[in-house]
Amino acid sequence: xxxxxxxxxxxxxxxxxxxxxxxxxxxxxxxxxxxxxxxxxxxxxxxxxxxxxxxxxxxxxxxxxxxxxxxxxxxxxxxxxxxxxxxxxxxxxxxxxxxxxxxxxxxxxxxxxxxxxxxxxxxxxxxxxxxxxxxxxxxxxxxxxxxxxxxxxxxxxxxxxxxxxxxxxxxxxxxxxxxxxxxxxxxxxxxxxxxxxxxxxxxxxxxxxxxxxxxxxxxxxxxxxxxxxxxxxxxxxxxxxxxxxxxxxxxxxxxxxxxxxxxxxxxxxxxxxxxxxxxxxxxxxxxxxxxxxxxxxxxxxxxxxxxxxxxxxx
Amino acid sequence: xxxxxxxxxxxxxxxxxxxxxxxxxxxxxxxxxxxxxxxxxxxxxxxxxxxxxxxxxxxxxxxxxxxxxxxxxxxxxxxxxxxxxxxxxxxxxxxxxxxxxxxxxxxxxxxxxxxxxxxxxxxxxxxxxxxxxxxxxxxxxxxxxxxxxxxxxxxxxxxxxxxxxxxxxxxxxxxxxxxxxxxxxxxxxxxxxxxxxxxxxxxxxxxxxxxxxxxxxxxxxxxxxxxxxxxxxxxxxxxxxxxxxxxxxxxxxxxxxxxxxxxxxxxxxxxxxxxxxxxxxxxxxxxxxxxxxxxxxxxxxxxxxxxxx
Numbered sequence: 304x305x306x307x308x309x310x311x312x313x314x315x316x317x318x319x320x321x322x323x324x325x326x327x328x329x330x331x332x333x334x335x336x337x338x339x340x341x342x343x344x345x346x347x348x349x350x351x352x353x354x355x356x357x358x359x360x361x362x363x364x365x366x367x368x369x370x371x372x373x374x375x376x377x378x379x380x381x382x383x384x385x386x387x388x389x390x391x392x393x394x395x396x397x398x399x400x401x402x403x404x405x406x407x408x409x410x411x412x413x414x415x416x417x418x419x420x421x422x423x424x425x426x427x428x429x430x431x432x433x434x435x436x437x438x439x440x441x442x443x444x445x446x447x448x449x450x451x452x453x454x455x456x457x458x459x460x461x462x463x464x465x466x467x468x469x470x471x472x473x474x475x476x477x478x479x480x481x482x483x484x485x486x487x488x489x490x491x492x493x494x495x496x497x498x499x500x501x502x503x504x505x506x507x508x509x510x511x512x513x514x515x516x517x518x519x520x521x522x523x524x525x526x527x528x529x530x531x532x533x534x535x536x537x538x539x540x541x542x543x544x545x546x547x548x549x550x551x552x553x554x555x556x557x558x559x560x561x562x563x564x565x566x567x568x569x570x571x572x573x574x575x576x577x578x579x580x581x582x583x584x585x586x587x588x589x590x591x592x593x594x595x596x597x598x599x600x601x602x603x604x605x606x607x608x609x610x611x612x613x614x615x616x617x
Numbered sequence: 618x619x620x621x622x623x624x625x626x627x628x629x630x631x632x633x634x635x636x637x638x639x640x641x642x643x644x645x646x647x648x649x650x651x652x653x654x655x656x657x658x659x660x661x662x663x664x665x666x667x668x669x670x671x672x673x674x675x676x677x678x679x680x681x682x683x684x685x686x687x688x689x690x691x692x693x694x695x696x697x698x699x700x701x702x703x704x705x706x707x708x709x710x711x712x713x714x715x716x717x718x719x720x721x722x723x724x725x726x727x728x729x730x731x732x733x734x735x736x737x738x739x740x741x742x743x744x745x746x747x748x749x750x751x752x753x754x755x756x757x758x759x760x761x762x763x764x765x766x767x768x769x770x771x772x773x774x775x776x777x778x779x780x781x782x783x784x785x786x787x788x789x790x791x792x793x794x795x796x797x798x799x800x801x802x803x804x805x806x807x808x809x810x811x812x813x814x815x816x817x818x819x820x821x822x823x824x825x826x827x828x829x830x831x832x833x834x835x836x837x838x839x840x841x842x843x844x845x846x847x848x849x850x851x852x853x854x855x856x857x858x859x860x861x862x863x864x865x866x867x868x869x870x871x872x873x874x875x876x877x878x879x880x881x882x883x884x885x886x887x888x889x890x891x892x893x894x895x896x897x898x899x900x901x902x903x904x905x906x907x908x909x910x911x912x913x914x915x916x917x918x919x920x921x922x923x924x925x926x
Contacts, residue, residue: 311920503926549894556886557926567881570890571873576866577894580880584859584887585924594924602889605915612895614816614904616867 311597311604314382315372321365326421333417334397335390336361338377345386347608348432348455351422352376352389353415353446355437355461356530357490357498359396360389362518363436363591368511376591379600385607386426390418392442394487394527405486407529408540411442412449419446419453430455432607437461437560437588438530444541451547458603460553461560461588464569466538468562471501471588476535483532487525492516502587503557511592543569549577551606553599555586579606627682628652630691632675635698637731644727645707646700647671649687657696658765659736660917661729662687663721665747665771666840667800667808669706670699672828673746676821676902684821686901689910695917696736700728702752704797704837715796717839718850721752722759729756729763740765742917747771747870747898748840754851761857768913770863771870771898774879776848778872781811781898786845793842797835802826812897813867821902853879859887861916863909865896889916 317340324335339345352364364387368374377387391398392414394406404410419431433454435443440459447454466472482488495516499507533540552570554563570580581602583590590599628651635646647670650657664673674697678684687697701708702724704716714720725743732741743764745753750769757764776782792798805826809817843850862880864873880890891912895905 309918309920505926506924563881567877571877575894576892579889579891581889582886584885585922585926595920595922597920598922601915601918601920605911609911610907612905612908614895616813616815616895 311601317382319378319381324421326417328393328413328417331393331399331402333390333393333399333414335388335418335421336365337386337388338365338381339386340381340384343386343426345384347384349386349422349426349429350380350388350432350434350607351415351418352387353411353433353435353439353443354389354392354395355439357494357526358519359391359522361396362515362522364389366515366518366592368514371511373596373600374511374514374592376600380604383604385432388418388422390414396522403486404527405529405532406527408438408441408445408533410529411438412445415442415446416450419450432456432458434458434460434603436590438534441530441533441540444546447548448541448545454548456607456609457546457548457550458553458606459550460590460599461555461558462552462566462569463534463561464539464541464543464565466534466561467565469560469565471559472534474501475531479532479535482528482535486528488528488531489525490519490523492520495519498589499587499592502559506557506585506587506593506595507589508594515592543572544574546573547575549575551579551581551602553590553602554580554582555588555590556582556584557587560588577612628692630688635731635735637727639703639724639727642703642709642712644700644703644709644724646698646728646731647675648696648698649675649691650696651691651694654696654736657694658742658917659732659738660690660695660697660742660744661732662697662699663725663743663745663749663753664699664702664705665749667805667836668829669701669832671706672825672832673901674699676825676828678821678824681821683906683910684824684902686910690914693914695742698728698732700724706832713796714837715839715842716837718748718751718755718843720839721748722755725752725756726760729760733763742766744768744913745770746901748844751840751843751850754856757858758851758855764858766859766861766917767856768861768863768916770900770909771865771868772862772876772879773844773871774849774851774853774875776844776871777875779870779875781869782844784811785841789842789845792838792845796838798838798841799835800829800833802830805829808899809897809902812869816867816895816897816903816905817899818904825902853882854884856883857885859885861888861912862890863900863912864890864892865898865900866892866894867897870898887919887922
């Protein structure tokens with residue numbers, strides 16, 4: 304006997320129900336996507352996945368790759384017993400793009416307010432398990448800051464706080480004047496590939512990168528500039544001391560979006576004693592689509608399914 | 618991993634006594650598993666300064682099956698082990714030494730060699746609590762090739778800003794003057810009360826004290842001396858294995874900054890720091906022990922990376 308290799312035991316094959324939903328934020332129509340198995344009760348809870356700067360929600364959280372059953376995080380978590388949701392932020396995917404705005408982080412937090420209003424209206428008011436990645440982590444954190452009563456547990460993946468020591472943002476700032484000059488920036492296949500190659504080439508399979516690019520470009524050939532402007536010029540946009548809910552920071556080993564010290568300082572200031580900081584080996588920025596995605600699922604499931612404290616000292 | 622907190626099923630668990638030697642010193646090991654141990658990952662628990670291993674890890678308490686972390690993990694599919702360090706419990710106490718942290722790391726060298734030989738595994742999962750975390754970390758520094766994943770609970774690194782160690786230093790001359798210090802029920806209660814009274818049930822504290830005192834009315838002074846005067850004893854930069862650091866919300870053994878500084882220096886990219894809410898120092902016996910079980914299982918069971926760059 305040698306080392307015990309471990310895998311994420313995601314149940315596969317169980318049929319997953321997908322349903323589209325729509326809600327409104329003022330005159331802006333927002334698209335939501337729900338996946339669950341059997342009844343939508345969400346035995347383990349209800350997850351809201353929040354996407355990043357350069358793609359709609361389904362390419363990130365419900366990606367289909369031939370021969371790779373568990374590329375869809377929503378399918379995996381639905382089969383584990385969660386009721387799973389994602390939403391296209393204003394300006395992305397199938398949500399409205401008509402307003403002349405750059406859809407910054409605060410706009411995304413507004414979208415999450417509308418999305419959670421809608422989810423609560425049809426599923427009840429139980430607080431949600433919220434996962435955000437990259438600028439989606441900033442949107443989710445700002446939303447949690449504004450509405451802690453709506454968030455049961457908060458997972459921040461590929462997060463950045465002040466931006467200090469971020470190689471990715473240092474590069475991105477070179478194009479800041481361009482981002483500031485328009486509301487949308489064009490995206491193409493080369494750009495999508497650069498998300499996977501800029502930090503550490505080799506962390507994702509080509510077949511996944513190409514499927515991801517196909518899915519993104521089927522919905523968008525341009526995306527709003529607001530989150531890029533915020534991340535280049537306006538950080539910090541969230542205050543850890545005002546994030547009152549249980550929180551995990553998930554940091555890819557090679558992720559260039561934030562300096563490690565930046566995240567440690569953020570983590571230290573989080574006031575809730577139920578908090579975690581996980582470093583994910585062999586992973587760069589877009590964790591769900593990397594070769595080591597099973598580790599990401601495992602960490603997230605572990606955090607979301609953690610037992611509540613029996614004793615809190617009060 | 619399981620879909621929620623590790624289930625506390627009541628499947629029968631087998632317990633076995635084992636013995637090994639460190640030179641002339643006889644060391645007592647205790648093993649528990651459900652069904653057959655064949656093919657199961659070995660998990661070795663390392664105890665702290667003031668108790669032997671079984672009171673810490675196999676406390677059998679009527680109506681509270683989770684009091685034995687060995688039973689919980691045996692039922693989850695692990696082959697669980699613990700060992701009495703030299704000077705504790707059923708292990709030899711005849712040498713005139715104070716059994717410091719380095720002595721404990723020696724004990725783990727002998728114990729791990731025995732466990733690996735007995736199970737046929739190449740490496741084991743290792744858990745240490747309090748000074749057991751220091752023993753486990755130092756052993757891992759010396760023998761990273763034997764440790765698959767390392768979990769450190771209630772760890773202190775430099776000792777800077779530690780309220781517990783500041784208090785403990787007041788009795789340092791006494792600890793330095795002898796190789797053993799007496800323990801009694803009142804002392805054992807202070808482990809649960811010194812940081813934040815209320816984190817553990819009285820019934821559990823009393824059962825724990827009964828179990829500890831059944832083995833020992835005194836324990837070695839070496840780990841206390843080390844923690845008061847010789848920190849840091851381990852170098853995080855030389856711990857190359859995947860590591861979990863667990864920190865109780867109210868644990869006074871280390872400042873939060875000390876623990877974070879240790880975590881930041883760990884070189885393996887597979888690392889995890891968790892603060893455990895509502896928990897002080899002796900977390901496995903506290904009311905929120907199920908959270909600790911969940912975090913440990915989630916860490917020990919984490920998928921192996923398919924890509925390492």
